Amino acid sequence: MVSFNIEAERENMGNQNVLIVDAFNLTLSTEGLPNPSIYSIASQQKRPPVVPCGGYTNKKKLMLQNLETNAAAGARPNNCWVESIRASSPTHMKSITPSLLEEKRAWIIRHPSALDMFHEITEASKGKQIVMFLDYDGTLSPIVENPDRAFMSGKMRRAVRQLAKYFPTAIVTGRCRDKVYDFVKLAELYYAGSHGMDIKGPTKGLKYNQKSKVVNFQPASEFLPLIDKVYKVLVEKTKSTPGARVENNKFCISVHFRCVDEKKWNDLAQKVKEVVNEYPQLNWRQGRMVMEIRPKIEWDKGKALEFLLECLGFADCSNVFPVYMGDDTTDEDAFKILRKREQGFGILVSKFPKKTSASYSLREPDEVMDFLQKLVRWKRDSADTTKSKV
Numbered sequence: 457m458v459s460f461n462i463e464a465e466r467e468n469m470g471n472q473n474v475l476i477v478d479a480f481n482l483t484l485s486t487e488g489l490p491n492p493s494i495y496s497i498a499s500q501q502k503r504p505p506v507v508p509c510g511g512y513t514n515k516k517k518l519m520l521q522n523l524e525t526n527a528a529a530g531a532r533p534n535n536c537w538v539e540s541i542r543a544s545s546p547t548h549m550k551s552i553t554p555s556l557l558e559e560k561r562a563w564i565i566r567h568p569s570a571l572d573m574f575h576e577i578t579e580a581s582k583g584k585q586i587v588m589f590l591d592y593d594g595t596l597s598p599i600v601e602n603p604d605r606a607f608m609s610g611k612m613r614r615a616v617r618q619l620a621k622y623f624p625t626a627i628v629t630g631r632c633r634d635k636v637y638d639f640v641k642l643a644e645l646y647y648a649g650s651h652g653m654d655i656k657g658p659t660k661g662l663k664y665n666q667k668s669k670v671v672n673f674q675p676a677s678e679f680l681p682l683i684d685k686v687y688k689v690l691v692e693k694t695k696s697t698p699g700a701r702v703e704n705n706k707f708c709i710s711v712h713f714r715c716v717d718e719k720k721w722n723d724l725a726q727k728v729k730e731v732v733n734e735y736p737q738l739n740w741r742q743g744r745m746v747m748e749i750r751p752k753i754e755w756d757k758g759k760a761l762e763f764l765l766e767c768l769g770f771a772d773c774s775n776v777f778p779v780y781m782g783d784d785t786t787d788e789d790a791f792k793i794l795r796k797r798e799q800g801f802g803i804l805v806s807k808f809p810k811k812t813s814a815s816y817s818l819r820e821p822d823e824v825m826d827f828l829q830k831l832v833r834w835k836r837d838s839a840d841t842t843k844s845k846v
């Protein structure tokens with residue numbers, strides 16, 4: 457018998473109702489199962505389930521159908537929710553077995569290390585302007601229990617500062633913009649806080665493109681009073697759950713599960729959902745051990761990336777090469793945009809195989825730093841070569 461970790465994420469976005477089940481993370485007996493490659497189920501009412509390729513045993517089929525039914529009914533089965541939260545931020549790979557290792561190898565072939573593929577990446581960028589987009593938590597800073605103490609190292613800050621000397625660089629985060637600025641402390645960057653709902657350009661002058669505009673954009677500003685109100689309601693409602701923490705991210709709210717006893721996760725999720733259900737203008741998504749409550753508007757990290765490219769004067773350019781690095785489900789919106797535009801690359805930061813639209817992977821923030829430093833050296837060296845030829 458082989459057991460897998462679980463990841464089942466329900467994205468509850470507007471009228472979408474999507475359940476993604478990641479087979480890497482699904483705790484199932486896989487005895488006699490075919491290759492459990494990554495699959496997803498789009499669950500929309502009245503639409504028949506999309507059955508994953510390949511045959512599955514009845515037991516697995518049944519479980520998938522149950523998940524489907526639950527998602528369509530707007531409910532998440534309790535054990536599924538717990539597993540989904542647990543797997544949103546795995547700390548170790550359970551039961552490493554030959555077939556799991558095989559899966560991991562197959563995943564790495566599909567999403568090779570950006571460090572190993574450095575030459576290919578820089579070759580593909582030749583003649584184009586690289587623009588860097590960096591998520592914060594789990595990408596520039598390691599994941600820690602206390603969100604107020606998610607500091608990035610001095611070495612990482614130096615790497616990002618160097619990076620911004622050569623490439624337009626933006627921090628794109630779920631956090632409140634001011635808070636992430638307090639962590640990063642670099643005035644020469646663009647910052648997109650609250651999942652891109654609060655965007656501001658550099659306050660210290662780096663001008664990369666004649667056409668670049670001054671940036672100050674808040675597409676969800678009318679939601680501010682509502683977010684403040686719901687934040688207070690959530691603080692009140694969750695105060696009886698030991699370890700629960702509610703974070704006001706200005707245009708969105710995070711409810712943290714990381715320090716809550718696993719036995720209380722269902723209960724906490726239920727409380728949060730009850731509050732959110734009271735406000736049809738809001739919805740929620742699951743992040744790493746967190747529920748993120750936000751305005752129901754068509755705006756996300758992917759839209760923020762496109763907006764920033766436009767501000768930088770690269771709206772309809774073919775000579776731009778955006779690179780987006782992130783570790784979380786919300787970063788997938790940006791990875792998808794890059795795929796759609798067929799420009800640049802997404803790099804997923806994860807030690808564990810995950811369903812992703814990113815092209816490459818890096819295991820952890822230290823590898824992100826190595827990649828950024830390498831990019832700076834490459835750019836510097838190519839600038840020196842050009843100079844010596846002149």
Ligand SMILES: O=P(O)(O)OC[C@H]1O[C@H](O[C@H]2O[C@H](CO)[C@@H](O)[C@H](O)[C@H]2O)[C@H](O)[C@@H](O)[C@@H]1O
Pocket residue numbers: 591592593594598599600601602603606628629630631703705710712714743744745746748784786
């Ligand atoms: O878009 P991001 O920059 O990745 O922000 C997403 C959430 O990040 C933070 O929470 C995460 O990091 C915490 C500190 O390491 C960790 O304790 C938590 O479990 C993670 O979910 C931030 O605190 C949240 O508000 C953001 O929504």
